Amino acid sequence: MYIVSVLVEHPVQSLDMTFDYLSHESLLKGVRVFVRFGYQKIIGYVEDVKETALSKTELEQQAGFHYQYIQEVIDQEPLLNEELQQLALQLSKLTLSPRIACLQAMLPSQLKPSTNHSVGLKLQTVACFLQEGKAKTKKQQECLDYLKTHSPTPIKDIPYSKNILDQLVKQGLIEYQKQEVYRKPLDFFQTTNQDIILTNDQQKVVDGIIAHPKRVALLHGVTGSGKTEVYLALARYFLNKQKSVMMLVPEISLTPMMVKVFKERFGEQVAILHSRLSQGEKYDEYRRIKRQEVKIVVGARSAVFAPLENIGLIILDEEHDASYKQESKPRYLTSQIAKIRAQTHQATVVLGSATPSLESYSRALKGVYDLYELKNRINQMPLPTVEIVDMVNETRQRNYSLFSRRMKEQIQATIDRHEQVILLLNKRGYATYLQCQDCGEVVKCPHCDVTLTYHKDEHQLKCHYCEYVQSYPQSCAHCGSTHFKTVGYGTQKIEEELEKTFLNAKVIRYDVDTTKNKNSHFQLLEQFKKQKANILLGTQMIAKGLDFENVTFVGVLNADLSLNVPDFRASERTFQLLCQVAGRSGRGSKAGTVLIQTYNPEHYAITCASHHDYQAFYQQEMLYRQKALYPPYCHMVSILIQSKHEDILQIACQDIKNYLLAHTHQCKILGPAHSVIYKMQDLYRQRILIKFVQGKDVYEALKTMNDFYNKKQKGKVTVICDFNPYSQI
Numbered sequence: 001m002y003i004v005s006v007l008v009e010h011p012v013q014s015l016d017m018t019f020d021y022l023s024h025e026s027l028l029k030g031v032r033v034f035v036r037f038g039y040q041k042i043i044g045y046v047e048d049v050k051e052t053a054l055s056k057t058e059l060e061q062q063a064g065f066h067y068q069y070i071q072e073v074i075d076q077e078p079l080l081n082e083e084l085q086q087l088a089l090q091l092s093k094l095t096l097s098p099r100i101a102c103l104q105a106m107l108p109s110q111l112k113p114s115t116n117h118s119v120g121l122k123l124q125t126v127a128c129f130l131q132e133g134k135a136k137t138k139k140q141q142e143c144l145d146y147l148k149t150h151s152p153t154p155i156k157d158i159p160y161s162k163n164i165l166d167q168l169v170k171q172g173l174i175e176y177q178k179q180e181v182y183r184k185p186l187d188f189f190q191t192t193n194q195d196i197i198l199t200n201d202q203q204k205v206v207d208g209i210i211a212h213p214k215r216v217a218l219l220h221g222v223t224g225s226g227k228t229e230v231y232l233a234l235a236r237y238f239l240n241k242q243k244s245v246m247m248l249v250p251e252i253s254l255t256p257m258m259v260k261v262f263k264e265r266f267g268e269q270v271a272i273l274h275s276r277l278s279q280g281e282k283y284d285e286y287r288r289i290k291r292q293e294v295k296i297v298v299g300a301r302s303a304v305f306a307p308l309e310n311i312g313l314i315i316l317d318e319e320h321d322a323s324y325k326q327e328s329k330p331r332y333l334t335s336q337i338a339k340i341r342a343q344t345h346q347a348t349v350v351l352g353s354a355t356p357s358l359e360s361y362s363r364a365l366k367g368v369y370d371l372y373e374l375k376n377r378i379n380q381m382p383l384p385t386v387e388i389v390d391m392v393n394e395t396r397q398r399n400y401s402l403f404s405r406r407m408k409e410q411i412q413a414t415i416d417r418h419e420q421v422i423l424l425l426n427k428r429g430y431a432t433y434l435q436c437q438d439c440g441e442v443v444k445c446p447h448c449d450v451t452l453t454y455h456k457d458e459h460q461l462k463c464h465y466c467e468y469v470q471s472y473p474q475s476c477a478h479c480g481s482t483h484f485k486t487v488g489y490g491t492q493k494i495e496e497e498l499e500k501t502f503l504n505a506k507v508i509r510y511d512v513d514t515t516k517n518k519n520s521h522f523q524l525l526e527q528f529k530k531q532k533a534n535i536l537l538g539t540q541m542i543a544k545g546l547d548f549e550n551v552t553f554v555g556v557l558n559a560d561l562s563l564n565v566p567d568f569r570a571s572e573r574t575f576q577l578l579c580q581v582a583g584r585s586g587r588g589s590k591a592g593t594v595l596i597q598t599y600n601p602e603h604y605a606i607t608c609a610s611h612h613d614y615q616a617f618y619q620q621e622m623l624y625r626q627k628a629l630y631p632p633y634c635h636m637v638s639i640l641i642q643s644k645h646e647d648i649l650q651i652a653c654q655d656i657k658n659y660l661l662a663h664t665h666q667c668k669i670l671g672p673a674h675s676v677i678y679k680m681q682d683l684y685r686q687r688i689l690i691k692f693v694q695g696k697d698v699y700e701a702l703k704t705m706n707d708f709y710n711k712k713q714k715g716k717v718t719v720i721c722d723f724n725p726y727s728q729i
């Protein structure tokens, strides 16, 4: 008899514990099983198996309760190997999240323990040679000879008709079989297999990184300095050493470009993992990796958990990007996981960016990371010149348009030169909100403490924080008036304005709303590359990685959007966004320019970006972080406390604060205070912020508090500890 400890996903509480079941046969750790839990049959994960000589009755006498048997074993072999099972435990500890949540985060959705694997294998028919023999006709004989040397072959690839094959099957000379085929995403790229010859600067970086294996390298290379080629050369080097390579990129925005170059260079050896793949593709790509049939994985955040073995190199491109932080359980930082895996595999980590995060850059200056720099663009092309427009001045001059006079001039001139424009507005939708013209009431989300965004295409109001959608209101809920005005503007409105303002303007809008369909990313960018449009308008999705040689003008419509948010990283984000988007201009043989519209023309994030001066920005921002005590000068944990009931929430917040005060030393505890969005999805939300330099006792106190709340309160209050918080919303 075996006692099997099973991790289950509790439907209500977020328990982090196993339950014991019995089994007559031994099971492998990590396989999924069906078990009874209360009145339900649910999926669980085998975490431990112990053999026992006792019978069921004896065991029950000892334990004082009845044991259930495992009902069904789902997997023949564990989905996660030993390394990844260990990593799940480590992740659970680091982030104070239930182990089951960690396992779930590590698997593609079709394989998550809570769902049945509804995605099946895709099969195709192949013809297999059986035996020599005399076929009835000459053609049939030829076909048989062909199959003798090409067996098995998918019947669609055999240069003989189905009829001939059927005849051979009848004669018992060949047979049909079903064989698994992989659904391969983006298989349309041609492999070129040719690496570009690196410049001296690039070669030096590659040599340096290779000479210091097992280290973390920070590659600080200006926009257009050819970081991608450095990644490709490093990947080639590690592949030649029979090692595998992980290439991570920020979410969907950048994936298309990077996927394309990796597929072109390494073809069949590349698997792709990102959210836009179909269920079947994800399932197949995952299995190709697991079976060690590929050597390179290109993917977004969760690809850091890919079951690659023998990893030699892990690259995080655009390492400063906030999408590397997972904002739901388990709230991990991708670089942290990359470093853990690199240590296990004795692998090298490369963090690349034109605008490294302050945390990474300060580590590099301290020697924790190795610093490599690419200070110039390829072919010594100059970085674009950047001009700032003070929008206060425009209003003074009675220009109330969304475009400054200079912006209009520049866009028109670029179109007239038959060159292309990229325009950034970091806000999607048509209008920011809808307001009653008579009483001033603003239309808000009934579930969240935010205004609804008007989307003109669909003539709907949408909440950007929950799934809530409503049609355009007939009348004001407050006064009954039927007159509304739209306030603020998003990409949809700009698109309309552009087409009105500029003759011959053909606009491609690139944001979450226009890139929903599969491969629409590729298609829109391909159209722009082929110059089917002269303006690419988008949210921050267009700021990174894009490399179009005909783009000579970049306009930023409202640089203040990211500056005026209550977040200690607001300046850093703004600087990064502006440098990145400016970097899209003048990447070909023609010089580029950039225009930034702002109401804060003197702000250092904006002036430093306009001079492409990372050092100056770094110095000034570090002073602020030191004075106000923010990372990298301290660690931070944000505790989000949520409840449906405001009164229960208040009490819990005070309890938690008191507990932390009593159990921690030498740290600053701020709050509780309303979260930036106090109500979201019908939950009220408060935050407590802890800042500390040395934090063993902080971790212990949080762990105890976290366990207490998530077990005892039965869902009335939830507490989420966010180490390395990136969002204060």
Ligand SMILES: Nc1ncnc2c1ncn2[C@@H]1O[C@H](COP(=O)(O)OP(=O)(O)OP(=O)(O)O)[C@@H](O)[C@H]1O
Binding pocket: 196, 197, 198, 199, 202, 221, 222, 223, 224, 225, 226, 227, 228, 229, 353, 354, 378, 544, 545, 546, 547, 583, 584
């Ligand atoms: N050694 C080389 N010889 C010729 N062209 C090169 C070389 N290396 C890179 N390039 C070209 O230079 C351009 C810029 O390179 P890449 O896109 O890698 O820049 P990057 O550093 O990633 O910039 P960003 O941070 O802006 O994305 C690309 O068109 C690339 O093909």
Ligand SMILES: [Zn+2]
Binding pocket: 436, 437, 438, 439, 440, 441, 476, 477, 478, 479, 480, 481
């Ligand atoms: Zn009204």
Ligand SMILES: [Zn+2]
Binding pocket: 445, 446, 447, 448, 463, 464, 465, 466, 467, 468, 681
């Ligand atoms: Zn909402």
